[in-house]
Amino acid sequence: MRYFVQRVLFYAATAWAAITINFFIPRLMPGDPVQSLINRYQGQLSTEAIDSLRVLFGLDNDTSLWQQYMDYWGNLFNGDLGTSFTYFPTGVSDIISQSMPWTLTLMGITTVLSFVLGTGIGILAGWRRGSWLDSILPITTFFAAIPYFWLGLIAIAVFAVQWQWFPASGGYSNEFVPGWDFDFIGSALYHGVLPGVTIIISSIAGWILGMRNMMVSVTAEDYVLVAQAKGLSERRVMFSYAARNAILPNISNFALSLGFIVGGTLLVEMVFSYPGIGYILYQGVSAKDYPLMQGVFLFITLAVLAANLVADIVYLLLDPRTRREG
Numbered sequence: 001m002r003y004f005v006q007r008v009l010f011y012a013a014t015a016w017a018a019i020t021i022n023f024f025i026p027r028l029m030p031g032d033p034v035q036s037l038i039n040r041y042q043g044q045l046s047t048e049a050i051d052s053l054r055v056l057f058g059l060d061n062d063t064s065l066w067q068q069y070m071d072y073w074g075n076l077f078n079g080d081l082g083t084s085f086t087y088f089p090t091g092v093s094d095i096i097s098q099s100m101p102w103t104l105t106l107m108g109i110t111t112v113l114s115f116v117l118g119t120g121i122g123i124l125a126g127w128r129r130g131s132w133l134d135s136i137l138p139i140t141t142f143f144a145a146i147p148y149f150w151l152g153l154i155a156i157a158v159f160a161v162q163w164q165w166f167p168a169s170g171g172y173s174n175e176f177v178p179g180w181d182f183d184f185i186g187s188a189l190y191h192g193v194l195p196g197v198t199i200i201i202s203s204i205a206g207w208i209l210g211m212r213n214m215m216v217s218v219t220a221e222d223y224v225l226v227a228q229a230k231g232l233s234e235r236r237v238m239f240s241y242a243a244r245n246a247i248l249p250n251i252s253n254f255a256l257s258l259g260f261i262v263g264g265t266l267l268v269e270m271v272f273s274y275p276g277i278g279y280i281l282y283q284g285v286s287a288k289d290y291p292l293m294q295g296v297f298l299f300i301t302l303a304v305l306a307a308n309l310v311a312d313i314v315y316l317l318l319d320p321r322t323r324r325e326g
Contacts, residue, residue: 007312011305018301023072026290082291086283092295095280102171103276106192110199115254118207123243126215144205149267151198159194166194169273195272214246255311
C-alpha cells in the first residue's frame with residue numbers, strides 16, 4: 001500500500017509540473033494568435049472587437065502572466081478548457097470530444113492488435129530460435145525502421161490511386177451524417193482500413209523484435225532450466241516461466257503506447273486527412289491556438305500518466321520483487 005501511495009503522489013507531482021509547462025510553453029512561442037485571427041477575418045474586426053478578443057482569450061496586456069496562470073488553473077478545476085482560436089467560437093472541450101472517438105477507435109484497435117500479435121509472435125520466435133520464424137526477423141527489422149507516414153503514402157499510391165480499392169482521405173463518406181447507424185459505421189470502418197493497416201504493419205515489427213530478444217535472454221536463466229528439469233510441459237514453461245518475465249519491459253512500452261493513443265498518430269492523420277486528435281493538434285500548432293494546444297496536451301499528459309500508473313499496478317501483480325521493494 002505504501003508503494004502505491006508513493007506512486008500516486010509521484011504522478012500527482014508530475015501532472016502538476018506537466019500542466020505548468022503546458023501553460024508556459026505556448027506563450028513562449030513567437031507570434032500573436034490573436035493577430036492570426038485578425039488576419040483570418042482580413043480587417044473585418046474593429047479595435048474594440050480586437051481588445052475584447054484579447055480579454056476573452058486571457059491575453060490582455062493588463063493581465064500579468066501569473067494571473068493568467070492562476071486563471072488557467074481555476075478554469076481547469078471548472079472543466080473549462082477555453083475557446084479555440086482556430087475554430088472560434090467553438091470551445092476546446094467540444095472540439096476534443098468530437099475528435100477523440102476517431103483517434104481512440106483507430107489507435108486503440110491498432111495498438112492492441114499490434115501488441116497482441118507482435119508479442120505472441122515474439123514469444124514463439126524467441127522460444128524456438130533457429131526455426132523458420134527467425135527468417136522473418138530481417139523483414140520485421142525493415143518495417144520497424146519505416147515511418148508510419150511513408151507506408152501511408154505508399155498505401156495511398158497503390159491501394160487508393162492505382163487500384164482504387166480504398167479511399168485516400170477522410171474518416172467517412174460525405175454522403176453520410178455521423179451517427180450510430182450501420183451505413184455510417186460501415187463507411188467509417190472502410191475509411192479506416194488503410195491508416196489502420198499502415199499503423200499495424202509499422203508497429204507490430206517493434207513488438208516482435210523486443211519480445212523475441214527478451215525471450216532469448218530469459219530462456220537461458222536458471223529458473224527456466226529448473227522448470228524444464230522438473231518435467232513441466234513445454235507450454236507451461238514457455239508461458240508461465242519464460243514469457244511472464246520476458247514480457248515485463250513490453251508492458252511498460254505498451255502502457256506508454258496506450259497513453260499516447262490519446263494524441264493520435266499525427267503524421268498518419270495528416271497523410272490520410274483523418275479527423276482525429278492528432279490532426280486537430282497540428283492545426284492548433286499552425287495557428288498558435290493556445291487553448292487548443294493546451295487542451296490536447298493536457299489530455300495526452302493525463303493519459304500517459306494514468307497508463308504508467310496502471311503499468312506500475314500490473315508490475316506489482318506480475319513481479320513479486322516489486323512488491324517486496326515496495
